[in-house]
């Protein structure tokens with residue numbers, strides 16, 4: 001079982017960066033929830049959230065949650081500000097394991113692949129509390145600039161946020177060698193149709209969250225399968 005802590009930056013009285021009608025704390029929670037949902041498609045993953053609603057949590061507490069759970073990986077999601085554009089990722093600038101460096105390489109690369117035409121600001125290192133105080137490999141991502149009009153327009157798109165989440169998930173899956181759960185395939189024979197015209201309905205997946213169903217439906221449509229959501 002791979003234990004992954006998902007940390008949505010800021011929250012509650014700490015809104016994080018603000019700009020173009022957006023609050024960092026809402027975007028980070030949105031992205032982190034999408035990441036958690038997508039990770040449910042993989043076998044052998046346990047997701048632990050530092051927060052799942054709009055509340056304030058101290059930085060040290062976030063690290064403590066991960067340390068207490070003896071997590072295998074800590075991911076903190078943030079939105080940048082201060083004039084600039086694009087994506088960058090961070091690991092601790094002190095002593096880190098070779099695994100932490102390897103995970104940053106693959107996750108950074110998968111995110112850049114997934115988010116399309118976005119400026120790559122590079123793989124960086126910094127003395128951030130959540131990176132310093134966590135006992136396991138930890139990464140912090142800064143997903144575009146809330147105070148850039150161009151970046152903010154992207155951050156306002158649910159589709160773009162799905163791409164951001166998807167990139168994180170692809171990276172984590174590669175880093176930890178996660179395998180997708182087998183999709184359930186049920187065949188229904190319809191007895192009323194003549195033998196030579198038998199129709200088989202193939203059902204792929206059942207989701208409690210409609211968004212996940214829509215995501216899979218989109219994938220199937222792209223591959224040329226006529227798809228309906230029941």
Ligand SMILES: [Zn+2]
Nearest residue numbers: 009016078079
């Ligand atoms: Zn932040």
